[in-house]
Amino acid sequence: MSVFDCGQDMTKFHNDEITLSKDEQDEMRKRRNIGRRRLEIGLDEEEHRQPELTCSQGSYAMHTMVQDADCDYDIDDGIYFAEDDLVDELGLPLTPQEAKERVCAALSRDKRFTSHATVLLKCVRQVYNEGYHIDMPVYRIREEDDGEGGVNEIYELAGNGSWEASDARATTRWFKGVVADLNKAKEGRGDQMRRVVRLTKGFARSRVDWKELTTSGIVITKLVVDHFVPSEGRDDEALLETWKAIRDQLKKSTQVAHPVNTSNLAEEGNAKVSFFKEKLDWALGELAVLEKGCTRSEARQAWDSVFDTDYFENLPEPKEEDKRAFFIPASQKSDVRHDGNGRFG
Template sequence: MFDCAKDIRAYHDQDVTLPKTEQDAMRDRRNSNRSRLRNGLAAAGKPAPLEFVKQGSYAMKTMVRDPDNDYDIDDGVYFRKEELVGERGAEMTSLQARQMVRDAVDDGKFKRAPEVRRNCVRVFYEKGYHVDLPVYRRVVTSTVFGDEIHYELAASSGWKRSDARDVSDWYEDERARSADGVQLRRINRDLKKYARSRYSWRGGILSGFGISVLLTERYRQNEREDRALYDTMVAIRDRLNWNLQVAHPVTPGDYITSGDDDARARSFRDKLTEAIDTLQPLFEVDCTRERALKCWDKVFATTFFSERLEEERRAAVAAPAIISSAALLGSTAAAAAAVSSAGGGRHA
């Protein structure tokens, strides 16, 4: 396979992963949202959050850059069960808990008001991104062995046993256990970037979480970044050819996909096949760097790789001129020094 390892790594670092400035901005948005919610709850005489827990791709550090700022920041808000009671002292339903959070976070300054969704409260921002606030309650059960604690999500179907930390802990364990956990996370981002590389794909392709689960199953470590990405693509495609179902990693009996012919998983499998086919010229003995980079451009629907080649060519053309200028300046300086040391010049 034609070696484009440095190019794939450069693409990841420059066009895939979020720059630190954007990461810092997201953290600021999250913290502002937390303060807004705390203040809103206090003003309404509602219970204060027990804690906030970041989750999803934001917690797993697998978010990818999006030209339209279509970012989904997941920030779970936790309450004590015994404090989630209605006006008449009855236990809050999962819908009432989400409505409480929605009302508290809406300070009237949003262009689009926060909304209650099936499993969260969504806060919209003008720049295109949004913050999802899943609502949880901590349940303490007394037993002969002491208190047992678990958490429940305010889902559309009612209070459902769940804890966002379980997924984050699972991913970190898988990443740390892999042959190269740092590369695994980069490949994870690359695959998610590919899945979102065409707008027409976004509504019908496997979720980023589903892609992350498949990656942990079939990651193929390699010293060459391009080979690791390609081999992982093939391994995941082959796995989906065998079985389109993707099990939830921390919830026994639960699946990310729907049935054994899930349309989104099938779509991701087919798009991986397209990418694999597009990259076949890289295995030909007469493959050139230009041809190889054009193939990677086509895979990611970008011009990054071809532009990188053009920059290299411009640098190669400019280099001799720079060297010649430096040599000329050096020769002139040397001649002047020789005249000076010999006592020459018009006043000699």
């Protein structure tokens, strides 16, 4: 059954209300760099060694961050130390807790912030006065003999009481690889999938009281990648059909596998995934009107209801030529906003 065409409406909504503008991207980069500089200065003042590398990860690195009216942004920046540099004054190796505390102490030397950095289970978090926060997972780099005269580097995260084999960069490579493969198969398909990820994350956080109850961005990303249904020139239809596929899968199981590790992102019965499934099921009920011969006004009201906005209803009526051909040629598709032609992703 055909779906009422709100393709242009959805593209405008994504560009105006969901993805970050060029100015916002630049601001995120500035905030990340400020956090890195604070850590560098703090470690020098504490007379500790600097990390071997720092690497953006999560939605920032995948280019799937979405706008937030409360400036509740989560910037993930992995801190990687050589194993020999994570030792105490006696040369004894630091525990995962001690490694995180070292980073936390270095960040906390800057007294200009209302909130001190805090140690969490798997990262160090610094909350900024503007509302956003930077999470710094702490890693150590171990070297192991590969058995052939060479060396393998093993990356381990300072977790809750143990060093856990982990490297978030592999997850970023996985996602970017999927996008690239889809784009090779069909120009713009991977870019559409990234937009569907952003739109789905925007929906999942569209109400303030949902934010703490719904599942994480990486779980949503994995679900979209696994169940993405492309629709050339129609982000609205791609979003709707992808949501249906995700809903159907979550009815069978709320377990979500990790894209690169043997562990799961979510286990069976996970409360946050279950909450997301419940809200997705509700949204699809609201959007059922799109397949029942509705009017444009009814279609826009449905999307407004789902995203808790009045954006769609306030859009102007499409021009006559748009009504005859309500799609975007593949050659014109990109994640571009009307703010200096900034591109994100």
